[in-house]
Every structure is written in C-alpha cells, then in structure tokens.
Amino acid sequence: MREFTVPPVAAAPQVGGLADAVFDLAEQEPDRVTLGRKGPDGQWRDVTAAGFRDEVLALAKGLIAQGVRFGDRVAIMARTRYEWTLFDFALWTLGAQSVPVYPTSSADQVLWMLHDAEVTACVVEHEDHAMTIGSVIDRLPRLQRLWQLDAGEGAVAELMAAGADIDEDVVQRHRRAVTPESVATVIYTSGTTGRPKGCVITHANFMFETEMLVGRWESVFHSRPGDEASTLLFLPLAHVFGRMVEVAAVRTGVKLGHQPVLAATELLPDLRAFRPTFVLAVPYVFEKVFNAARRKAEAEGRRGPFDKAVEVAVRYAEAMEHKAFGIGPGPSAGLRMQHQFFEKTVYVKVREALGGRVRHAMSGGSGMDRRLGLFFEGAGVTIFEGYGLTESSAAATANPPERTKYGTVGQPVPGTTVHIAEDGEVWLHGAHVFSGYLNNPQATDAVLNDGWLATGDLGMLDEDGYLTITGRKKEILVTSGGKSVSPAGLEERVRAHPLVAQCIVVGNDRPYVAALVTLDQEAVEHWLAMQNRPPLPPAELVHDATLETEIRRAVVAANTRVSQAESIRTFRILAHPFSEEHGLLTPSLKLKRKAIEQAYAAEVEALYR
Incomplete structure (x- = not known):
C-alpha cells in the first residue's frame, strides 16, 4: 500500500485560540480539578478549573504590565513543572508566542535560538539558567526582560503583583484577537544533523492535533469507565510530544501533574503518589520499568518464574492480537489459566510501578521493541505506539484502541494522510502539519510541497494501513x-x-x-x-x-x-x-x-x- 487516509473526527477550528479552553472550562465547571501541583513539602494539591483560570489571568496581566504584547516571542527555559504550563497559557491568552528551550542547552545553542526567534523576554528556572542567558545577553539586543522562577518569591508572584492594576478587559481584548492562524509557539528541532531549525506551530495546528487525538483515544484516558482521567507529565515540555500532552490535557480537563526528573528514584514515587490513569512516555521509560522488575525478581531468586511470566504475557498478547485481526482464535484455555496465575504474582506488581491505575499508555519519540509492547499488553497495560515530528505538531500516526499492532506505529491519526514516496520516504498531510521554519524559506521548501510534509523517515504501509518506520534517509x-x-x-x-x-x-x-x-x-x-x-x-x-x-x-x-x-x-x-x-x-x-x-x-x- 502506498497511501492511507483516516477521515477527521471533527472539523478544523474556525475561531479562537488555545487559551479559550481555560476560560470556557472555568465558566462551565469551575470546581472541576484540572491540575495537580506538588508543593515544597512533597504533597500533591488539587487546582480547580477556576483556580487555574485566575492564575492564568493574573499572570497575563503581569506580562502586559512588563511590556509583553500580541505577537511577542517569550522563551521558557525550565524543566517540566507547573509554572511552564501556567506561562504557556498566559502567553497564549495574550497572543504572544512561547519559545521552549531545553534546560540543558549550551550558551551557544541558547544564543542561536533566542537570536533567531528575536525573543524579547525569557523565563528561566534557576540561577544556572540565568547565568547561561547572561553569558550571551550582550549579543541579544532584543531581549528586554529576564524572569527567574526560583529567585526570591519567584517570577510568578513578581509578575502577578506587577499586573494587579491592569484591567481584566485588556487581557480579554488580547485573547479575542487570537485566531487559529495565529502563531502559538516556535519549537526548535533537536539538531541531529546541524543547527536547530525553528518550527512555526499555530494555534490551529495544536487544536486540530489534540482534538483528533482526544476524539479517537479519549476512552483510553481512563483506568475504568467513569473514573477521573489523569496523567503525570514527565516528558520535557521543550519537546513537541510533551507540549502536545500539556495542551490536550488542559483543553479536555484531564487532571495534569508535572514531574521534572526522569530518573526512576524521582519518577516512580511520584507515579505512586499521583496515580495517573494513563501515561505518555518514550520507550526508554517502559524499558526501565521492565528491567527494574526483572532485576528485582532476580535479586529475590525469582528470575525463572519472572521469565516464565514474561513468556506467558507475550504469548497471551500475541494471541489476542491475532484474534483482533481475525487470524486466530485467541488464547487457549491453558494459556488463560497461566496468565491468570501470573496476573496475581507478577503483572499487578508491574502496574504498581506505574502507580497502580494505569491501563493504557502512549509511546513515541523512538521505536519500541515489539516484544516489550506485547509484554506490557499481556501484563495489563496497552501501549499505543505512535509516530510524529515537531513539524507535524507531534503524533501523525498511532495504533487505534481496538486493534493495536505491535511493532508498527499504527494508522494515521484522524484527518491525516500517510503517503510512501517512490524512494520509501514517508510523506504526511493534514491540518496539524506546521507552516514552515522560522526565517528559513530554503529549508521550508525542502520539506513542504503543496501541503505535504516530507519527513526524511523511511517506512512502509501494510495492507491494513499500519505504518512501520524502517530508518532515516540521511542515516x-x-x-x-x-x-x-x-x-x-x-x-x-x-x-x-x-x-x-x-x-x-x-x-x-x-x-x-x-x-x-x-x-x-x-x-x-x-x-x-x-x-x-x-x-x-x-x-x-x-x-x-x-x-x-x-x-x-x-x-x-x-x-x-x-x-x-x-x-x-x-x-x-x-x-x-x-x-x-x-x-x-x-x-x-x-x-x-x-x-x-x-x-x-x-x-x-x-x-x-
């Protein structure tokens, strides 16, 4: 198969911007818990829709008081934390554009991105980041403001105080001026083959992307029907995958928590405390969970039973996969009995490592081993592997809820067409495809052709329209x-x-x-x-x-x-x-x-x- 299309599940947005969801939800369900915030004491506290709206509004007023205007670009250099999401939506309320910067970026990388994006203000997390900016600030003449989250009372409190006298109507006039075509963010590519390029992502790109994903996958956000959907975000918000999760959660009222450290010693306790109903991660996280479980079993002298449990999980999941695609009867009675035995002795402990309530997860960023995906499926956690780029506003394909095909990155998300070119390159088409690279028409022309995005990845489509990525052209x-x-x-x-x-x-x-x-x-x-x-x-x-x-x-x-x-x-x-x-x-x-x-x-x- 050379091309496959999945029709959209909703119309492309015609009016408004990303921040409207914050104000609309607060108006409709003010007491709904939409975020979880970890305090200095390590305890998680609920943030309601009205509470978040009020913070976004107060911060937006402060940004106006400090000179941020419609269309200005403001960089955010921090780890994944509550304040990042707060700044994102405050900036989008004003029609300003956020420019994410990885907290590990070097001074040279920071200089290039802030200069290329003509950033006028910057939010940093701590003093080390401030010093990185300071080392190149003499070459950034447009940079007028620098706020530090962890200095004194913090940038948020400082800005809210500065905007106390600004009339709310000033903010609302900015918000009403935002259209789907307005630029929301400029996200720089990771630069594996050269200098990072700034991908211009509009409000429409993110709104379409998240509405298609939520419309198709909303049922898997819950641990069981009727419960409160929640997710702990530990992906870097400087990466498009993390930003997509942030936007989708806030726009749909899914309770969102933030965790800045991927190390197991920090992440696993917060998973147990926050207890998300689903997670979105890179394969590395699932590999770590699996390997930790295997090492623990070996240390306790149970390596043999654990390996047997893995084999049973893989066989069980494969049998269920074959049944879903009509090429097998499903697990045999003997296999079901073995699976039930290991459910009580092994699989429940694997799920506990993810907080205990997770039954579904999404994986992207790199390829996941088929056997690992089958193991988690057999252990009670269905992982929907997907594929996308910064240029496609994150996911362009993903495995559908009812028919996951492990080892593939799934079918096109609704509203997307995947085409395989003559040389095997994957091309994408849809309303989530970006508008081009900032200040770089030559690079834009190299990847965009009449709305089609040439990804640089090689792949193939099977008879069911599932995409498998086989490599990169340049590699x-x-x-x-x-x-x-x-x-x-x-x-x-x-x-x-x-x-x-x-x-x-x-x-x-x-x-x-x-x-x-x-x-x-x-x-x-x-x-x-x-x-x-x-x-x-x-x-x-x-x-x-x-x-x-x-x-x-x-x-x-x-x-x-x-x-x-x-x-x-x-x-x-x-x-x-x-x-x-x-x-x-x-x-x-x-x-x-x-x-x-x-x-x-x-x-x-x-x-x-």
Missing part, C-alpha cells in the same frame, strides 16, 4: 561493497539486551557493518552482584570476557533479523555512555552520529583493523 549506511543498511533496526535490537544502554552502528564506506556499544551501569552492577563479583571500574569492565560474551549474544540476536551483508561483524564496548553534556546526544536523547564517530574515531578505526 542509511552504504558499505564499500555497495550494500545499503538502515542502522535503526539493528541498534534497537542490540539495545533490547538489559546490559546495553546505547548502540550505534557504523560502516559507511567500510567493508562491513560494526557497532559501538555502551553499558547500563545499574544493570551491570546488578549483573556482577548476581555472579558474586565485585564492581569493576569502567576500564576493566570493557575488557571483561564474560561481559563481552553477553553483549555478543545481543549482537547475534540482532543479526538474525537481517542478511549477512547487513549484519554486525564486530563491536566494541565503550567505558562511558554517550551524553548530552559531551555533545553526543540531543536533548531528546537521539544519537548525534557524526559527533559520536568523530569523538570515537580511534575506536571506529580499530573495528576495521
């Missing part, structure tokens, strides 16, 4: 023997091994394919402890024969999916993981391939001696 390796190799699938399969943190496949203009592999330090420490071996320093660990054998198993397993010419012939274990701090990962954790190959040029050369 295709061509060996010196002329064999084209897509590295993504190989890397994903090597990474499925619990000891592997990252994998990068190399081989461009080389005689064969090879790989660099980094280790999951926590998993390796557990693995050594299970063998009654002491911890090893990284320099010794990379030469450990037993560890090398384990990693070789991962490579061999990955090679079974490809031809001999595409297989990884050799690999090298690295002492340290690729990090954003060293310029080897983007803020969204994507590999910067050229930077990695340059940084490890000696190790790559050694693979071909």
Whole structure:
C-alpha cells in the first residue's frame, strides 16, 4: 500500500485560540480539578478549573504590565513543572508566542535560538539558567526582560503583583484577537544533523492535533469507565510530544501533574503518589520499568518464574492480537489459566510501578521493541505506539484502541494522510502539519510541497494501513561493497539486551557493518552482584570476557533479523555512555552520529583493523 487516509473526527477550528479552553472550562465547571501541583513539602494539591483560570489571568496581566504584547516571542527555559504550563497559557491568552528551550542547552545553542526567534523576554528556572542567558545577553539586543522562577518569591508572584492594576478587559481584548492562524509557539528541532531549525506551530495546528487525538483515544484516558482521567507529565515540555500532552490535557480537563526528573528514584514515587490513569512516555521509560522488575525478581531468586511470566504475557498478547485481526482464535484455555496465575504474582506488581491505575499508555519519540509492547499488553497495560515530528505538531500516526499492532506505529491519526514516496520516504498531510521554519524559506521548501510534509523517515504501509518506520534517509549506511543498511533496526535490537544502554552502528564506506556499544551501569552492577563479583571500574569492565560474551549474544540476536551483508561483524564496548553534556546526544536523547564517530574515531578505526 502506498497511501492511507483516516477521515477527521471533527472539523478544523474556525475561531479562537488555545487559551479559550481555560476560560470556557472555568465558566462551565469551575470546581472541576484540572491540575495537580506538588508543593515544597512533597504533597500533591488539587487546582480547580477556576483556580487555574485566575492564575492564568493574573499572570497575563503581569506580562502586559512588563511590556509583553500580541505577537511577542517569550522563551521558557525550565524543566517540566507547573509554572511552564501556567506561562504557556498566559502567553497564549495574550497572543504572544512561547519559545521552549531545553534546560540543558549550551550558551551557544541558547544564543542561536533566542537570536533567531528575536525573543524579547525569557523565563528561566534557576540561577544556572540565568547565568547561561547572561553569558550571551550582550549579543541579544532584543531581549528586554529576564524572569527567574526560583529567585526570591519567584517570577510568578513578581509578575502577578506587577499586573494587579491592569484591567481584566485588556487581557480579554488580547485573547479575542487570537485566531487559529495565529502563531502559538516556535519549537526548535533537536539538531541531529546541524543547527536547530525553528518550527512555526499555530494555534490551529495544536487544536486540530489534540482534538483528533482526544476524539479517537479519549476512552483510553481512563483506568475504568467513569473514573477521573489523569496523567503525570514527565516528558520535557521543550519537546513537541510533551507540549502536545500539556495542551490536550488542559483543553479536555484531564487532571495534569508535572514531574521534572526522569530518573526512576524521582519518577516512580511520584507515579505512586499521583496515580495517573494513563501515561505518555518514550520507550526508554517502559524499558526501565521492565528491567527494574526483572532485576528485582532476580535479586529475590525469582528470575525463572519472572521469565516464565514474561513468556506467558507475550504469548497471551500475541494471541489476542491475532484474534483482533481475525487470524486466530485467541488464547487457549491453558494459556488463560497461566496468565491468570501470573496476573496475581507478577503483572499487578508491574502496574504498581506505574502507580497502580494505569491501563493504557502512549509511546513515541523512538521505536519500541515489539516484544516489550506485547509484554506490557499481556501484563495489563496497552501501549499505543505512535509516530510524529515537531513539524507535524507531534503524533501523525498511532495504533487505534481496538486493534493495536505491535511493532508498527499504527494508522494515521484522524484527518491525516500517510503517503510512501517512490524512494520509501514517508510523506504526511493534514491540518496539524506546521507552516514552515522560522526565517528559513530554503529549508521550508525542502520539506513542504503543496501541503505535504516530507519527513526524511523511511517506512512502509501494510495492507491494513499500519505504518512501520524502517530508518532515516540521511542515516542509511552504504558499505564499500555497495550494500545499503538502515542502522535503526539493528541498534534497537542490540539495545533490547538489559546490559546495553546505547548502540550505534557504523560502516559507511567500510567493508562491513560494526557497532559501538555502551553499558547500563545499574544493570551491570546488578549483573556482577548476581555472579558474586565485585564492581569493576569502567576500564576493566570493557575488557571483561564474560561481559563481552553477553553483549555478543545481543549482537547475534540482532543479526538474525537481517542478511549477512547487513549484519554486525564486530563491536566494541565503550567505558562511558554517550551524553548530552559531551555533545553526543540531543536533548531528546537521539544519537548525534557524526559527533559520536568523530569523538570515537580511534575506536571506529580499530573495528576495521
């Protein structure tokens, strides 16, 4: 199949902007709890629709008092927290445009984005961020205001006090001037292949995107019919996926909480305390939950039963998948009995790690291993994998609620057409596709053609209209023997091994394919402890024969999916993981391939001696 369309479930918005939902919901259901806010004491407190509206209004008045006007661009440099959402909707109330900046961005990256976007004001989280801005402020002549969330009483209180005398009607006149075509935000790409580009996203883009997603998937937001829908947002709000979640939750009244730290020690306790009914995450989070459960079982001497529970979950989910697509009868009676046994001993504990109430989740940002998705399905958490880009305002495809096909990124979201070009590139069409790159018509023309977005990703559509992403055009390796190799699938399969943190496949203009592999330090420490071996320093660990054998198993397993010419012939274990701090990962954790190959040029050369 070359093209597949899913019709929209609602008409494209004709009037208004994103902030209208805040005021409309407060008018209709003032006491409805729409957000959860974690206080300094660690306790979660409810925020009602009316309460949030009042804060948005007060902050918008303060922004006006400080000189922010319709069409101005204001940067937000912070982790995922309540105040980010508050600033977003206050800015959108005024018709101003937010420019998200990753909190880990370097001074050079900050300079480029704030200069390119002609930002007039900036919100930062703490002093380190303020110092980053300060180091380049002499080259940002348009930047007039800098507010710090964690300084003194905080930027929010400061601005609300400044706007106390502003008449509410001034704010409302700004809000009524916002149209769907007004620009809502400029989100910069992660810059895997060069300088970040600013994607111009309108109010209409986000409104259409969220209405299509909610219209199709609203039923899965709940743990069970009739309960209060809630989600804990721990994705970075500087990324389009996180922003889409924020917008969808506020526009639909789903209770939204914020968690700024992805580390398990911080995230898991908040999942248990907040108890969301569904979550949206990247595959990394689900991998961490699974690996932590497996390590715990092994430490308690229950590795055998756990592995059996995994196998049963996968078989059960696969049988249910086959039944949904009419190619099988469903789980046998014996398999159902085994599944019921492990439900009480294993699966309930996996769900407890996600807070206890989660029955559905959405995954995006990178590919998820089919077997991992099947395991969670069998354990009682259906993960709907999807696909999208900043340029498509987040999701362009996702697995539908009633027929999930694991290993694919699903069908087009309503109102979207997916087309596979002659060279295998995925093209997208729909009202959520962005209007272009800021100040960069040449780059815009390269990806937009009569409303069609050329994604740069390679994929294929099956007979049911489900999309599978097979790689990126720019990442295709061509060996010196002329064999084209897509590295993504190989890397994903090597990474499925619990000891592997990252994998990068190399081989461009080389005689064969090879790989660099980094280790999951926590998993390796557990693995050594299970063998009654002491911890090893990284320099010794990379030469450990037993560890090398384990990693070789991962490579061999990955090679079974490809031809001999595409297989990884050799690999090298690295002492340290690729990090954003060293310029080897983007803020969204994507590999910067050229930077990695340059940084490890000696190790790559050694693979071909």
